[in-house]
Amino acid sequence: MSKAALTDQMDLLDQDLRQLEWVPLEFRYRFRCDDSDCTGHDMALRDWEAGESYRKYLRQYGQQGVEEKLRERWFTRMFAPDHVVHCFVGNLAKRPRTFMLLGLFYPRRGTIENYQEELFSL
Numbered sequence: 001m002s003k004a005a006l007t008d009q010m011d012l013l014d015q016d017l018r019q020l021e022w023v024p025l026e027f028r029y030r031f032r033c034d035d036s037d038c039t040g041h042d043m044a045l046r047d048w049e050a051g052e053s054y055r056k057y058l059r060q061y062g063q064q065g066v067e068e069k070l071r072e073r074w075f076t077r078m079f080a081p082d083h084v085v086h087c088f089v090g091n092l093a094k095r096p097r098t099f100m101l102l103g104l105f106y107p108r109r110g111t112i113e114n115y116q117e118e119l120f121s122l
Helices: 003-008 048-076
Strands: 028-031 041-044 086-092 095-105
Touching: 041 095
Parallel strands: none
Antiparallel strands: 028 041, 086 095
């Protein structure tokens, strides 16, 4: 690469970036895992897709309809009887025993062989 081409490259630190929109809602799930000693979990979802769903639905349905659409998308549709939900969790080095819910995987029943029968006890 020539010196002229190097000087034409954008500066990684000097970009005109849009400020992120704040998502005022917290997505939380309460569930029990497959461990017989489990007393239950209550975790906030830290999934980028959930925040983007909020922004999209706010634009499409306004403040009055956004929560209903989010509940339909992030609970009713995912946790339907024909789906099996798996949680992706992770932690931080500073808090190795504290886990966060990072994402959800919800294939149709029959797509995978091993799954927990119930995630939520309603």
